Amino acid sequence: MKRQILFISDGTGITAETLGHSLMTQFPGVDFEERRYAFIDTAEKAEELRQQLLQQPGDDRLILLTVANQDIRKTLLDLPGQVLDIFSFAVSWMSKALGQAPEQHVGHAHGMVDPKAYQRRIDAINYALTFDDGLGRDYAEADVILVGVSRSGKTPTCLYLALHFGVKAANYPLTENDFDSMNLPSMLAPWKDKLFGLSIDPFRLAQIREARKPGSSYAKLNTCRMEVQFAERLFKRYRIPFLNTTETSIEEISAKILSVLKLEKPLY
Amino acid sequence: MKRQILFISDGTGITAETLGHSLMTQFPGVDFEERRYAFIDTAEKAEELRQQLLQQPGDDRLILLTVANQDIRKTLLDLPGQVLDIFSFAVSWMSKALGQAPEQHVGHAHGMVDPKAYQRRIDAINYALTFDDGLGRDYAEADVILVGVSRSGKTPTCLYLALHFGVKAANYPLTENDFDSMNLPSMLAPWKDKLFGLSIDPFRLAQIREARKPGSSYAKLNTCRMEVQFAERLFKRYRIPFLNTTETSIEEISAKILSVLKLEKPLY
Numbered sequence: 001m002k003r004q005i006l007f008i009s010d011g012t013g014i015t016a017e018t019l020g021h022s023l024m025t026q027f028p029g030v031d032f033e034e035r036r037y038a039f040i041d042t043a044e045k046a047e048e049l050r051q052q053l054l055q056q057p058g059d060d061r062l063i064l065l066t067v068a069n070q071d072i073r074k075t076l077l078d079l080p081g082q083v084l085d086i087f088s089f090a091v092s093w094m095s096k097a098l099g100q101a102p103e104q105h106v107g108h109a110h111g112m113v114d115p116k117a118y119q120r121r122i123d124a125i126n127y128a129l130t131f132d133d134g135l136g137r138d139y140a141e142a143d144v145i146l147v148g149v150s151r152s153g154k155t156p157t158c159l160y161l162a163l164h165f166g167v168k169a170a171n172y173p174l175t176e177n178d179f180d181s182m183n184l185p186s187m188l189a190p191w192k193d194k195l196f197g198l199s200i201d202p203f204r205l206a207q208i209r210e211a212r213k214p215g216s217s218y219a220k221l222n223t224c225r226m227e228v229q230f231a232e233r234l235f236k237r238y239r240i241p242f243l244n245t246t247e248t249s250i251e252e253i254s255a256k257i258l259s260v261l262k263l264e265k266p267l268y
Numbered sequence: 269m270k271r272q273i274l275f276i277s278d279g280t281g282i283t284a285e286t287l288g289h290s291l292m293t294q295f296p297g298v299d300f301e302e303r304r305y306a307f308i309d310t311a312e313k314a315e316e317l318r319q320q321l322l323q324q325p326g327d328d329r330l331i332l333l334t335v336a337n338q339d340i341r342k343t344l345l346d347l348p349g350q351v352l353d354i355f356s357f358a359v360s361w362m363s364k365a366l367g368q369a370p371e372q373h374v375g376h377a378h379g380m381v382d383p384k385a386y387q388r389r390i391d392a393i394n395y396a397l398t399f400d401d402g403l404g405r406d407y408a409e410a411d412v413i414l415v416g417v418s419r420s421g422k423t424p425t426c427l428y429l430a431l432h433f434g435v436k437a438a439n440y441p442l443t444e445n446d447f448d449s450m451n452l453p454s455m456l457a458p459w460k461d462k463l464f465g466l467s468i469d470p471f472r473l474a475q476i477r478e479a480r481k482p483g484s485s486y487a488k489l490n491t492c493r494m495e496v497q498f499a500e501r502l503f504k505r506y507r508i509p510f511l512n513t514t515e516t517s518i519e520e521i522s523a524k525i526l527s528v529l530k531l532e533k534p535l536y
Contacts, residue, residue, distance in 0.1 A: 163431065
């Protein structure tokens, strides 16, 4: 079953699309065809979109709206399809709960433009880039240090933690030297409470490494199997909490890390 | 007016918090105190949370739920506070619109764990890191090339575009050499359609640079003013679309770029 789903917003459309993706997981049998229409922030753009959709097939399309402006919303409610005006619904609820009328301007919901918060995000990104892959010297400033074998997902997770939570995340790659001694690398030893391990299925790891360095011994299944085994043994030996990233998205890994290390950070 | 707002989920909580932040922008007079409770995915955890909240003040707290599991939801609906079960509401709507019953498992809504999509994201992140700050040689593979003076927001935007949209984004810093000639840098000339400029208020730029290199001539207001002026002149001369990032979040900048360059990429 094929079905169009449209995310329409007078802002970035990120809220509509994020909610939409959550909803779509509940209907795995439907083959959704997604479109995002962001920054529909004037009556003209709204009307133009309406005309455009009227000329296309798909009157049974699903439409998720997150629009703050009343006038634009009127036109959009009238779009050809089944419209869920989720934002108005939630705003009304909140207005009643708070006993306050809402402001109807397009919100800076994402990333909060407050200069201080912005600076924290940027600092965290710079930190992740400086302390990537065992670079950098001193982990005193780190909120978390991700540990794992090469290509287990450390860098993207550090960047996500920085961008979305302003968390300073360093990462340290485990290599043969570490497995020979089976000791915690001396650089990490003073910061045991900040460590979090990433593990991965050796088959998946071999695939990822093969794509990067085809035919290398580094990408061989045996190498991967051995490295992952050693890494998990090290995690267990030093009681480092760890997570298998094979079936886990960057978002889930990040949220788990915050949850396990009890880092209370709001989402940007 | 101070008010607690809780984001509770059996998954990462990202959907609840994203929607919550959008809603909060509509009530700027309220001083919200946010808490996220992620991975509340067993009846025990739900009951534990209920007991915990019962012992804390704040019965007027707002609670945003995004929970797929029915049994857990029952407990959570009973939490002390005003509960908005937004996910159920939207799922019911969608179920009716589709004529299909929903599955009630916790969804992998974020980042889509499909290995191919994951690989695209990772490739895009590697691309952004390799082609950061004028590094890398050939922009043939780039989806977009961000151009702007140092510290105008290029790197965070490239990383966001990579992480969230799998967009391959390079960035090129404009420097004195470019301003002397007022020609488009030769590396960029073949890829005019992929260029997007970032500009920034000189005062804000001076602040950001000062935090990074205190007392440097690089951070002087005059330097910043001149560089920004030249950069904007260059953008106009070559008809490069550009955006002032001063009051714009990384999310908004990214969404604008996709919208202007008509890059149709779903959000991860």
